[in-house]
Amino acid sequence: MSDGKLRTPTNRTCERCGRAEQWDRTEETWRVVETDGTPRVGNPHCIHEWDINGAFSPFGDDADSAEV
Numbered sequence: 001m002s003d004g005k006l007r008t009p010t011n012r013t014c015e016r017c018g019r020a021e022q023w024d025r026t027e028e029t030w031r032v033v034e035t036d037g038t039p040r041v042g043n044p045h046c047i048h049e050w051d052i053n054g055a056f057s058p059f060g061d062d063a064d065s066a067e068v
């Protein structure tokens with residue numbers, strides 16, 4: 001319940017093919033999310049365009065703009 005403090009995104013969905021992944025903190029890798037036992041793998045040839053849930057921005061402002 002401390003998601004607000006995490007800088008790491010924990011879920012991402014491809015806007016192109018619908019692939020959904022979830023960050024596995026133990027394995028430190030992305031895992032495909034399953035919905036009702038069906039992996040949402042999307043299109044393996046897709047150049048995924050991730051829609052990161054929440055306010056996280058991977059190339060975000062808070063890293064390089066020293067807004068204090």
Ligand SMILES: [Zn+2]
Binds near residue numbers: 017018042047
């Ligand atoms: Zn995709």
